[in-house]
Amino acid sequence: MKLSVIIPVFNEKENIENFLSEIIEFCKGFSFRYEIIVVDDGSTDGTAEILSAFKSEVLKVIHHKHNIGNGGAVKTGIRNAEGEYVIMIDGDGQHYPEDIGRILEKLEEGYHLVVGARDSKSQASFFRALGNAVYNKLASYVADFEIKDLTSGLRGAKRSLISKFLYMFPNGFSYPSTSTLAFLKVGYSLAYIPITTRKRKGKSKIRIIRDGLKFFKIIAKITTLFSPMKIFFPVSVLLFISAIIHFLYRLFVSGKYTLFTGILILSSIFTLLMGLISEQVSTLYYKDIDIEKD
Helix, strand or coil: CCEEEEEEECCCCCCHHHHHHHHHHHHCCCCCCEEEEEEECCCCCCHHHHHHHCCCCCEEEEECCCCCCHHHHHHHHHHCCCCCEEEECCCCCCCCCHHHHHHHHHHHCCCCEEEEEECHHHCCCHHHHHHHHHHHHHHHHHHCCCCCCCCCCCEEEEHHHHHHHHHHCCCCCCHHHHHHHHHHHCCCCEEEEEECCCCCCCCCCCCHHHHHHHHHHHHHHHHHHHCCHHHHHHHHHHHHHHHHHHHHHHHHHCCCCCHHHHHHHHHHHHHHHHHHHHHHHHHHHCCCCCCCCC
16 A cells, blocks of 8 residues: 555544545556555534545544543554555645645655644634744754744654654654654655645634644753753853953952852853763664664
């Protein structure tokens, strides 16, 4: 089987029927074997009943007994997939089915991970667009690579490759950011395709403040996992500069040296050493993940 399309859904009764019909109709144009896997993540609004009513030989529906999270649903889909390639697409109806074909074309060109990058007009709100812009900048700093859309739910990869990172994916909405940085960390190639999205029906599952704080926390965690020195080195430099400023201030104001200056210098040295050790641990963490030969 060449392709597995994975659709995680949770309480999407307003969207899933039409969207799934669109996906099935589009995929009929493929000349190769494929499957469509829908993972119902413990929906309570009737989504499960709608999915059970679908009759298609290419459709596989998996039900979680309770809500685990978007990332958990994606992991279930990948574990049950049989295709050489897996393409994940959100079940809220925002994406166009035609973009599945565009993702697959890039994968067949040899890219290891392909992501649909939304334009500014496709963002749900100004605050969401601003938040995503900040996330993209932070992730670009961590990865030393231009990240165009860190949180996009439309992405594809070779199943054999993305399966290596499943244990790292959180169960929540942050699996896209983790997968992007994990692929870049070990040297896999990443390509973006520009996409537009439609306005969804119903309310978004993402809350700006709550999930925004979670995203910053996740970026901090994955930064220490993927590139620890990106955090430890700037903090070390900041502490050292603070020590110098404090020393000069005390020298010219009171003419006395204080213990606080020494504490700042020692803190700077310890932070740098912690960063160096963390960097070595991070390198060892990925030593068993081999780059697939082309």
